[in-house]
Amino acid sequence: MGKSCCQTPEPDGHAHNNPRWRLILWIALIANAAMFVVEIVAGLAADSRALQADALDFFGDAANYAISLGVAGLALSWRAKAALVKAATMLVFGLWVIGYAVYGLVAGSNPEPQTMGVIGTLALVVNVIVALMLFRYREGDANMRSVWICSRNDAIGNIAVLGAALGVFGTGQAWPDLLVAAIMAGLAIWGSVEVFGEARRELAHG
Template sequence: MSGCGCEVELKDAKQKHVLYWLLGINAVMFCVEITVGLYANSTALIADSMDMLADAIVYGIALYAVSRSLKHKANAALISGYFQLTLGILVIFDIVRRLGEGEPHSWFMIGFGFVALIANVICLVLIRMQSNGEVHMRASWIFSANDVIANLGVIAAGVLVMLLDSRWPDIVIGSVIATLILRGAYLIITDAKKELSNAELTSENNSCSGSKSKSCS
């Protein structure tokens, strides 16, 4: 039935379903990775756990944006981007703080890197059909895609720590993950600002078209 809004409601319901799953997966994985990362003394695992935390909060913000206006969705994505930017900076500070600490437990890095990889591949599968959708869902896609790269990095770091008997692979991969977080934040903020600008232009055009005053002519 055209014009009844049923298609929009169905789309919103699908988005919410996906986002609830993404939120749950990332929240659980944050708890797992931060615990293991602290125990294993792994910069890469801790950085990846912070990435998971950022994602979980971002998905919560995205849930708020579903069924709302384009401007609300763009603002939600913008908040997500700034939050991820903050976490990326915090991860860098943590990496610097851990430079003088001992070698991490490589097997924990490899094992839980694989667990996190599986979790994020599931997230990508869940959100795949939404990757070219609205701005808040595009932000979610960027997060999950970055996470897969980060997980592969954690696994590689674990292998290198074991082979080289050195902490530096963990430090390097942790730094790469921090860079990915910052890059993702930049992409999301840029996209959100563009959408906000478009939303404002659309609003102005609608106001002008609906007004008969000469100021809009």
């Protein structure tokens, strides 16, 4: 009898050749690419740093899913190296968002909470669906784990964006939007550290 579908896949190349795993990655890639376009347009229109930061996160995730598809089935060392690239991308994103939030604080901004709320809700729905699809692969190798961490952080970030929309609406000020952008940056940096550590361990034992 075959393995139960509820079991966590083993962290080896076979899991990465699984058609279900590849299909989920393709769905996630397309969904993230589409949401990047939606959020970057809405973020610029609403002057929301949090939405723009989330849009760039969607773009980075789409690229990460493409990398995961590219190395699926390769040796563990190659998948670990791909995870290092993705961790570096998450780190750069986090640092950039922090800088952008500081710029918004200095230059001033006027985010529009209604647009933030609507787009933030849409983004949350997309990310929760993707995260649920990837949940069973959360304990795989560094490459699989990096995909799960990205999706998990995205869902948390979307909840924070909705909180920012409520904060901007309630206070009439921009600081909740800037604060959430900074929190999202922290999540990206934290996630990159997790993936870096796992990938380095796999390379050391490779």
